[in-house]
Amino acid sequence: MGPAFGRRLWIIVLAALVLTAILVFISGRGGTARVAVASVARENLSSVVSSNGKVEPVTPISLRVSFPTFVKRVYAVEGQHVKRGQLLYVLDDAGLAAELAQSRADLNMEEEALRVAKSGGRADQVAKTAAELQKALAMREQLRRDNESLTRLVAQKAATPHEFEENRLALAQAEADVQSLEKAKQTYVNQAQLDIERVTLLVEHARNQVQDLEEKSASTHGTAPADGTLYSLPIHQGDFVKEGDLLAEMADMHHVRVRAFIDEPELGQIDLNQAVEIFWDAHPDREWAGRTEVVPKQVVAHGTRNVGELICSVSNERLDLIPNTTVDVRIHISERPNALVIPRGALFIDGGKRFVFVVQGNRLHRRDIRVGIANPTMIEVLSGLQEGDQVALPGDVSLKENLRIRPVRTE
Numbered sequence: 001m002g003p004a005f006g007r008r009l010w011i012i013v014l015a016a017l018v019l020t021a022i023l024v025f026i027s028g029r030g031g032t033a034r035v036a037v038a039s040v041a042r043e044n045l046s047s048v049v050s051s052n053g054k055v056e057p058v059t060p061i062s063l064r065v066s067f068p069t070f071v072k073r074v075y076a077v078e079g080q081h082v083k084r085g086q087l088l089y090v091l092d093d094a095g096l097a098a099e100l101a102q103s104r105a106d107l108n109m110e111e112e113a114l115r116v117a118k119s120g121g122r123a124d125q126v127a128k129t130a131a132e133l134q135k136a137l138a139m140r141e142q143l144r145r146d147n148e149s150l151t152r153l154v155a156q157k158a159a160t161p162h163e164f165e166e167n168r169l170a171l172a173q174a175e176a177d178v179q180s181l182e183k184a185k186q187t188y189v190n191q192a193q194l195d196i197e198r199v200t201l202l203v204e205h206a207r208n209q210v211q212d213l214e215e216k217s218a219s220t221h222g223t224a225p226a227d228g229t230l231y232s233l234p235i236h237q238g239d240f241v242k243e244g245d246l247l248a249e250m251a252d253m254h255h256v257r258v259r260a261f262i263d264e265p266e267l268g269q270i271d272l273n274q275a276v277e278i279f280w281d282a283h284p285d286r287e288w289a290g291r292t293e294v295v296p297k298q299v300v301a302h303g304t305r306n307v308g309e310l311i312c313s314v315s316n317e318r319l320d321l322i323p324n325t326t327v328d329v330r331i332h333i334s335e336r337p338n339a340l341v342i343p344r345g346a347l348f349i350d351g352g353k354r355f356v357f358v359v360q361g362n363r364l365h366r367r368d369i370r371v372g373i374a375n376p377t378m379i380e381v382l383s384g385l386q387e388g389d390q391v392a393l394p395g396d397v398s399l400k401e402n403l404r405i406r407p408v409r410t411e
Contacts, residue, residue: 032404032405033404034397034405034406034408035364035392035393035397035399035403035406035407036393036395036410037359037391037392037393037407037408037410038343038346038391038393038409038410039388039409040341040342040381040385040386040388040389040390041340041387042340042341042387043338043341043378044336044337045335046334047332047333047375048330048331048333048376049331049333050328050330050331051260051266051328052260052261052326052328052329053258053310053327053328054258054259054327055256055314055321055323055324055327056256056259056323056324057231057249057251057252057253057257058251058252059251059252060249060323061228061249061250062249063222063246063247063250064245064246065241065243065244065245065247066243067096068241068242069091069092069093069240069241070238070239070240070241071089071235071237071238071241072092073089073090073237074088074089074237075088075089076088076089076233076248078230078231078232078233079230079231080229081228081229081230082224082230084225084226085223085224086223086224087222087223088222088224088247088248090220090221090222091221091222093217093220096216096217096220097217100217103206103209103210106206106209107203107206107207107209107210110199110206111203113195113199113202114202114203117199133181133182136177136181139174139177140171140174140175143167143170143171144171147171151164222247222248226250226252228252229250229319230250231249231253231323232246232323233247233248234246235247235248249323251323253316253323254315254317254319255313255314256316257293257312258276258312258327259309259310259311259312260276260309260310260311260312260329260331261307261308262296262307262310262331264306264307267296267299267308269333270292270295270296270308270310270331271292272292272295274291274331275289276289276291276292276312276314276330276331276332277290278312278314278327278328278329279327279328280325280327280328281328283320288314288315288316289315290312290313290314290315292310292311292312292331294310294311295308296308296309296310310331312329333373339372341378341379341380341381342356342379342385342391343378343379343410344374344376344377344379347369347379348399353368354368354369354371355367355368355369356369357392357399357401358385358389358390358391358392359389359391362404362406362407363404364392364399364400364402366401367384369381369383370382390407392405
């Protein structure tokens with residue numbers, strides 16, 4: 001081995017030492033993680049529950065088609081404020097007038113039949129039967145008197161038995177005639193009573209039919225039943241509409257309600273008369289105020305969520321909240337002035353315990369804490385921390401006990 005080989009050997013050893021030093025340096029740098037930290041501070045804290053909801057009118061009025069027809073004319077536009085009695089649309093009533101006239105004629109005929117039935121039947125039949133009965137009664141009465149006289153005369157030998165027998169037979173016939181006519185009269189009375197019941201039903205049916213057609217005829221001229229906003233008008237001139245189809249929807253929109261969908265875990269915080277704030281993306285600069293009005297009594301499926309449907313009363317004086325729009329809802333649960341708070345992201349949960357990672361020097365240490373109310377970004381600390389302490393926030397590095405860090409303050 002010559003001098004050249006020795007120099008190469010020393011160069012290799014030196015390079016190895018330099019490489020080792022670099023690796024140690026890099027390794028040392030890798031053991032110090034950059035972690036965002038936040039200071040424990042005091043501020044006024046409002047506990048809120050945030051969710052989404054849907055705007056609804058308080059007392060909606062729906063106008064629907066009562067028979068298949070065509071839209072003849074539309075006089076209003078969607079979103080228009082209308083007055084009571086204002087004409088909104090006209091439907092085609094071809095054929096309805098003739099049907100109504102025939103139904104009225106049928107009603108008059110049935111009412112006349114009912115009047116006849118209540119009078120005891122047809123006047124000529126009743127009069128004829130009554131006259132014949134009176135005649136038969138008079139004949140029977142005369143024959144009875146003759147029978148009494150003949151009975152005495154036969155006893156006195158002043159009349160023959162033959163005359164008495166003729167009278168007896170005539171009286172028997174008169175009795176039979178009276179019974180027959182009385183039975184006929186009773187039959188007329190019974191039939192009249194049956195006719196009254198039957199024709200009364202026919203009159204009622206005819207009257208209902210006339211009323212139904214009159215209502216249909218009146219509905220062809222759709223007018224606003226009250227002052228309000230016409231928030232839905234899905235029809236156009238010439239449209240064919242079926243029975244039950246929606247023609248228009250309107251309501252007084254100065255006060256609306258919002259149906260908020262509250263996730264099941266947060267329902268226990270909801271109560272009556274809590275302050276509510278409503279936000280709508282269509283008016284990002286606007287905020288509407290309201291109060292909770294009807295607290296959920298059950299949980300229902302809403303998409304992939306289990307929610308309670310909370311009804312909120314909301315003032316809408318400018319009439320700019322529109323029914324069926326989706327809005328953001330913020331319910332104020334409680335207020336805490338000068339509360340000790342940390343960012344919600346700094347809080348970790350392990351079973352029933354809440355804890356944070358506190359920065360001590362350049363190391364992290366786990367510390368259990370008790371928490372109070374919270375809003376979407378901050379949570380109240382009841383014990384375990386002091387104002388000015390620093391807590392670590394989650395990021396790219398997995399936080400753990402005794403982790404060496406380089407703190408990075410958040411704004």
